[in-house]
Amino acid sequence: MPVSFLSPVQCDNYAKYPTDLPPDIVDSLFFLDDQDMEWIANKRGDFSRLGYALQLTTVRFIGAFISDLNQIPRVVIERVAIQIKVNDPESCISMYMKSEQRWRHAVEIRARYGYIEFAEKGSRYRLGRILCALCWTGTDRPGVLFDHAVGWLSTNKILLPGITVLERFVAEIRSRMESRLWRMLIKNLSASQQEKLNDLLVVEDDEHLSLLDKLRKGPVSISSTALVQALKRVESARNISVELPLYRIPACKIATLARFANTAKITAINRLPFERKMATLVAFANHFESDSQDDSLDVLSMVLRDLFSKAKQENKNTRLRTLKDLDQATATLVDACKLLLNTELCDHEIRDTIYTTVGHEALVSAVENATALIRPPSNVFYHELEQKEKTVQKFLPSLLRVINFDSNQAGKPLLASLEWLKGKQTDEPPMEIIGTSWKHNIVIKNECSVINWPQDEPRPTYRVIKKLVKTQDGIILHNDKLLYADLINKKIKEIVVPEKKQSQVEKLKKSILNMKEVQKNANNKELALITSITGRDSNRTTIDRTAYTFCVLDKLQSALKHRDVFISPSWRYADPRANLYSGSEWEAIRPMICRSLNLTIDPTLAITSLTDELHQVYRLVAANIDNNPAVRFETVKGNEELILTQLDALDEPPSLKALRAAVKAKLPRVDLPEMVLEIATRTGFADGFTHINEGSARAEDLLISLCAELLADACNTGREPFVREDIPALKRDRLVWVDQNYIRNETIMAVNAILVSAQNQIPLAKKWGGGDIASADGMRFVVPVRTVHAAPNPKYFKSGRGVTWYNLISNQRTGLNAVTVPGTLRDSLILLGVVLEQQTELQPTRIMTDAGAYSDIVFGLFRLLGLRFSPRLADMGGARFWRIDPLADYGKLNVLAKSRININLVPPEWDDILRLLASLKLGRVPAEGIMRTLQVADKPTRLAKAIAEIGRIDKTIHMLNYLHDESFRRQTLVQLNLGEGRHSLGRSVFHGKRGELHQRYRAGQEDQLGALGLVLNIITLWNTIYMDAAINQLRQEGFPVYDEDVARLSAYGYGHINMLGRYSFAMPDEVKRGELRPLRTTEKP
Structure with a gap:
């Protein structure tokens, strides 16, 4: 592991005074109490007293003695000199530096005030235990550990050692704790488990992929076939799962290793030392079951969503096509009812009058058409769903076998129904989940159809008859033979009856032959004959298993959404009440x-x-x-x-228009990459990007690589425009390495906190607001590639699918947090999480949104x-x-x-x-x-x-x-408009590939949009810095600047920023001479 991990800022500040000390800090931390004054008074000469006092206050403040007192800030020297009544501190310091007393004073201060060396009295052991605990609980970034060590040493009066000594000590602690973690993870591995894990890394010659490569690829399409494949992936996860002593190992440590295994190349994992490699694979196996189960339920949710939404749309289209027939039937029945309600007609004349006026056949036809076309209340469009039975049967057996559903009390009835579908279904199914909208489709009354099948056609099959009739049974007359169609049990058989019932059979045949239609529902007389001949139970109702299955899936979709039904292990579908x-x-x-x-x-x-x-x-x-x-x-x-x-729109006074134009005119023109590098230099935000596994891994010109990869994501162009094989920091392999190891959700949040903190220090930002108010709104992106992590919404994505980037914006114009959700999830579900999980120094207490939340x-x-x-x-x-x-x-x-x-x-x-x-x-x-x-x-x-x-x-x-309060309404509107301005800037930055998001997986979507959020905050910060400078200069020039106008300035302007790069018109010398460019020797991705 590299030992040198400190940033230049940490090196410059170690055991030194800061360049700027506020007066209140000087007054409070460099105060000498009565005991201090007593010890100092015993020294001879002003130079000795001042030197002693400065040494004492210095060791208290920075935790170490310094060799040259001239490095102490002038404000500190003057503060101490005033307290001990020394009039000429400069000459006193000069005399003190030439004397030997400074060495004796340091020894005396150590003895009198209890300061000890780093190597004395178990100091290393005590600090080591604290740093080990921090490493074990997740705080293992070396720079953070180093800062914590410095603070602990100063608090406990342990003199700071040399910077390289402490740096090596921190590196040693981290290395020790990493080794301990690896040993614990592989401690109980059997030989067969090790063999299974090693097999994950074996590359098959025919596909050039390892099993790990295949398993890491989650589902991307939404279909029953994709769901079955996702369920097979869950079974593969269980085959390699490893039980861990999780109560002893922090989950964050396992998650870090698992994330590395999910992103690293197979060759990189193979090169790891044995203990680390096996620990990485164990962590992957432990997390993989949760990931694969979540992916399976994501696909299931999307499949069911498509299934039911398409059926609903088909039902709607069918209704539209049949409205004319329903209107015609209704009109006929209305004419008949008018005659029926006519009080001038005698009762015995009504039937004849109706038949004469409307017509018997027309009336019968109207009743039949209306009966067929009317829909019961809360209709669930089952007829359209029934056509998708094959689709459901492709995945349902695997789903019930592989996924072990659990539930709270509200989900117990659904769990019982799932168990019934999973079993042999010999008993009656649980009926608690069946509501009124499903009941008439599931519980089928004892009805029967009679069918006069054309004699010259082949004997009909079950599927043909099932499409023709809607009852549970059917009696078919074909070639003078009666066939019994048991549509529930999916069988058709010839009716064989005893001789004594032949007369009844002949009556039924004659009735069917006299039918004018091919098929109709049996009347009471026909139904009595059918019951007598076949032995049907006229009082029994039957459960339609297909309808029951769709009902269970409908309820499962809702229960998963509300987490009444959940699974374990899982990240997204676990029981939220468990913790x-x-x-x-x-x-x-x-x-x-x-x-x-x-x-x-x-x-x-x-x-x-x-x-x-x-x-x-x-x-x-x-x-x-x-x-x-x-x-x-x-x-x-x-x-x-x-x-x-x-509210009416606020008028813009001439002073505001003039100020806006004047500030805009003063902003320097800049290329976007230069802007990102400048802000990185000003804020040091690159320190927030830590290596996914090594924490402190660095490379030469890493900042350039980081900025290039951020812009590749934020501009949606991909990394190709940034690749320069003649610049090491911009080589393709370097950019891929940076993307895999540095850019992830946790580092994006850490860097964002740095940017928000920098914005909070600018006077102009403080005039805009104190950070106590924030607004939340969503920015939509079409996702044109096949993915499970996108959903439809015609309003925003037309016929395609997309995601919503839901972000929180402070009144200082910075983005505080964001989350990516498929489609357009209800704002109220995610708003609280976005607010509570933001990790910046601003803590907004009033959250403004549009009406959707x-x-x-x-x-x-x-x-x-x-x-x-x-x-x-x-x-x-x-x-x-x-x-x-x-x-x-x-x-x-x-x-x-x-x-x-x-x-x-x-x-x-x-x-x-x-x-x-x-x-x-x-x-x-x-x-x-x-x-x-x-x-x-x-x-x-x-x-x-x-x-x-x-x-x-x-x-x-x-x-x-x-x-x-009108001002409250106005404040809400202004804050929400900030979101619109930021999203407009985001559209301009995210200009590549038509502004569409081409990420298939959730992590890729979150990382790319997280990079966009960082670049938006970088632009906002850069604009605010230069706008603040421009306003100050305008004031110096006598330009009228009013605070109410300053409050209305926008930090989201981008007319001065070149986001599209520069075109080059230079040609290589060989091309100028008419030669061809060299052909590529390897295929570049």
Whole structure:
């Protein structure tokens, strides 16, 4: 492992004073107390006293003695000199540096104040134990460990050793802990397991791929065949799985090794030392089952989604095609009903009149057509689904065999139905999951069709008859023979009856021969003959297995979405409730959580506070409603409704237009790559990119490679335009190596935190906002390649599929966090996760969104977590305003405040609410998974109902404030417009390949869009830096600059940025001479 891992900044700052010390730091950290003054007073001469004092304050501040006191900042020297009353510090320092006392003073300070050397009294051992613990729990970046070591040594009065000594020590600790991890992972491996793992790396000659290469490729297409292949991949994962002592090994360490195995080349893994190679493969095997199961359920969800959505569309098209027939039949029946309702006709004349006017045959035909075409309420378009039975049977047996579903209490009935489908199905199936919309398709009444099959055609098959009739049985007359079609059991057989029933058979044959149609439902007389001849049970109902299967799949789709049904092991489809705090662990942290969220263990105080706030806001808004020109009441369909006038666009004063033009004119023109390199140099963000496995692995000119790979992703051009074989940092192999080892979600988040912090230091950004307000919105990308991780939405992707990049933007114009979701997932499911999982120094407390994230549960959770959810309310008409006190008088608002909050639902669930909040706050459970379990419309849990009641209080408070305060509405609109501006900039940056995302896998999508987010923040930061400088220069030149105009400037301008590169018109000398360019010797990807 490389020993030299420190950045230039760390080397420059080690055991040295910073270049700039704020006055408050100097006053607090260089203060000499009475005991210090007593020791210093015992020294002879001003130079001796000042030297001693400076040595003492220096070792306290930087943790080491320095050889030259002239390196101490002037402000520190003056502060110390004033305290000990030395008038000429410069000459005193000069005299002190020439004396031998500085060496004796250092020894005395060490003895008197308890400072020891790094090599003394077990210091290395104590520090080593702390660093080992940090490495073991996941903090193993060497630069972070080094900074932690420096801080610990200074705190514990251990003098800092030489920089290379401490650097080697940290490297040694990391190496030791890595070796320990590898040994633990392979400790219990048997010889057969080692052989299986080694087989993963064997490259087959015919395909030039190893088994590991094949397994790493997840599914990309959405079909029953792809689902079967994905399930086979799960079985392969189980064949190589290795049991680990997971309670002893941190999951983050295993995840790091598994990620390396997923991205590294086979040759790179083969070159690893034995212990490390086997540990890497063990980690891969351990994670692979979770990954493969998740991929399988992703494909299943997409297959079922396509299956049901296409059936729904086909049903809709069929309905449209048959509307004319239904209209005609309805018109005929209406004519008949009019005659039936005519009171002037005598009862005994009605039938003859109807037959004369409408016609008997027309009436019969109208009844039959209407019966065939009408649809029951909540129809599930089963007829169209039934055509896809073959598709389902391709994957269903494998799905039930391979995936072991589990469930909570709400999912138990579905689990029982899955078990019935999995078994031999000799018993009656569980019926709990069957709702009214499915029942008439599944439970089939004892009906039978009679069919007069043409005599000159071959005997019909089951499939032909099944398409023709819709009943459970059929009687077919063919060549004077009666055939019995058992359509449930899928059999057709000739009817053999005793002699005594021949007369009944002849009657039935005669009835069928007299039919004018090929097929019809048997009437009562025919049904009685059929029952007598065949022995059918006229009272028995039959379960249509195909319809039952589709019903189970429909319910499974919903249950997986809400995590009522889940699997293990899994990352995305695991039970989100499994990791909630409970038992003694919850009892221990409950007081801390209550303090951090400003809540109490007793719900009474929180409920009283919310009740009072709601009442006061109602009273405030009601008192000023008549003076609010934006609000009026109108009567709509007999109900009083509130109308909120939309905000007018803000006028742009001439001063703002002039300032915007002046600032724009001063911004330097720059190429995008130069901008990225400049910001990297200013912020040092390259330090956030760490090697996936070695942590500190570096290469010459790595910064150039990183910037090139970032731009290749962000501009969506691929790396080809950046490849230069004559520049080592831009060679193809180097860029591929950087992409595989440095650019991933965790490093992108670390680098983003650096950029956000840099933006937060700029005065102009602070004028825009303090970072306490953020907005969330989505940017859509079409994904034209075959992939499971994209979904349809005609509004955004037309006939294709796509993803949504949902991002959080602060009022300082920086992106704080983002998540990529297939299609256009409901904003309310992912909003909370985006907010809670962001890792920057800004902590926004008010989150503004468009109306798509609107939900009572979201309002409740945000309020309880100490945040405020503030969506833009586009239309207030019909909005429900909630109240607690039914007798409270809110004036004109009484017509709105009609809905009553059931606050009594909250106290019984309060402890569970606190437990959920703690688990979310401390990252024990995924926010998206919890939102899925809470937002169930049909059967919400008691916990969900309680949170929703709190959410209704906060939602009503928000709506009232939104009505009352125009500046609040304006602030919301301005913040949301920032998202539009950033997305416009994003479209310009992401210009390659028509702005479409060509990534098949989830990780690739997240990494590429993460790179886009970094480049957007880089452009924002660069623009802000130069805009701040331009504004300062304009002020110096006497240009009128007003703060209200500065607040409206945009950091997303890009007219001065060249994003398309430069074209070269240089030709090689050999081409100028008429020669050909050399042909390529190897195929480049």
